[in-house]
Amino acid sequence: MQKDLTAEFSMETVGGRTLRVARWRWDEPSEHLPVLFFNGIGANIEAVAPLAEALTERPFIMFDMPGVGGSPEPLVPYNPFTMSWTAKELLKRFNAPEVDVMGISWGGAMAQHFTLQHPGTVRRLILAATTAGMIMVPGSPAALTKMANPRRYIDAGFMEEHFRTLYGGLTGGKQEHISRLTPPTPRGYVYQLLCMLGWTSVPMLPFLKKDVLIMMGDDDQIVPLTNGRILESLIPNSRLEIFEQGGHLFMLTHREQTISSIRGFLDAPDRVQREAA
Template identity: 45%
Template sequence: MSDFHPNLPRIFFSKIGNQKLRTAIWSGADKGFGKRTPLLFFNGIGANLEIAQTFADTFTGRDIITFDMPGVGGSPDPTFLYRPWWVAKAAKQILIDNGYDKVDVLGVSWGGGAAQQFAWQNKDMTHRLILCATTTGVTMVPGNPKALSKMMSPKRYIDRDFLAKNFETLYGDAASEGVGEFSINMMPPSVKGYLFQLGAMVGWSSLPFIRRIRAKTLVIMGDKDHIVPVVNGRFLHMMLKRSRLKIIHGAGHLFLLTRRQETIDMIRDFFGEPEVHVDVEPVLLPSVKETYVGWHH
């Protein structure tokens, strides 16, 4: 749409102990449906907060809160090894500091682990939970070895040609559908940041507490996902007491981008909200543009 203006987030730093985390809040436009529950968004591994822009532009109506993990996007490198409980604790502090006491929680891939941890650690703050392309952790059924070997390195965030060439092998989504949307606001994580984020989930599993997550949960999976096979979603659905499972046929790991409208319709249906169709083109955010200028000088 030519007259479309993106809803740019307010970007600022949150201080969690000795660690600074770059935080973004998109302000929701109610669209005549009353005050909607804010949404806490946990991103995938190595993914900077700007990648959530097209989702925020399409999923209007509520405030969306997210933050860069240490060493990712604009957050400084980690000062210590951290675990999912710390990520959940940091998210809680960010929410409280910005006046939020109740949120819906959405986690994508790596962020799905953090979302489960948050929902268990902060039951009173969690209204509903959405888990996209994710698992119970170390107890997962692993994906395609070719895709997993490419996941061990942040190269796909650093080298756009590598991303384009390996997009389908990596994610299972057609490159033509996803590369542009994924890469337009992509900023490479530091190697330390990426490795610490990978390491945060080593040995972690939600199985010790998953049965005690009280929030109503929507599990969404793509049946062509090369990283997180669909069976993991079936297992999550079986373990979560109040859950429903949706499988997007023909979709890979990045269905939140490549099949965005379909995914958002599922989420709206789960929330019991009217549909708001917004046709958006991906836009390069000013914060990413500034970073590129910094790299080239």
């Protein structure tokens, strides 16, 4: 497992649950809010470390879910409410009363829930390759079948062979991505799946009063583009950006475009300022 040495790692116990936490540039002066990032299912901190590294002007924080990466295996199941509370307590511990929030795939659902549960903590929200939960357009059966196979985490050959089927889009950078993955424990993976079972944000999204950027690949085999259009139609102050030839990992294959889009969105004037102008 690759460890990004520019991040500060710590084990934090919140509400009886211990999590491995990574923070970038946390104690450096910055005029920008920190970014709180929620990762995809089964993905460890290292998988998204390049994104944290690229946003050099911003503090950045993420944590491994229970049983994923370096976080101990969960003893009991958890749900979006408890994990959102846990994330909020971590932010309080590190003196971050307000953040910008981003999530990819499964983490995009967590990012939505966190924002809805703790609206006073969130300034802006970025959703990447994600859905509104159970009310979604499913991906291709071939991709979903291979995604459910734990071999994609423990067998690099399996991941490489089926990378295009799994994620769609361009496949540049796949070796780097594969090298950064650490397999979750079986219980950790199952509990992460169970966490969002039956969950949907659809009834609440029309009431989400945040500026939201939705980023989707047009060749995502796991989360088809239509899901991004559904999110855009439900969230009042949202904008959809489509990454051409982008699969589920467009943040990897379209790295420069991704960073540019994130910066442009987070640095833009607030909605109140735009309306006043």
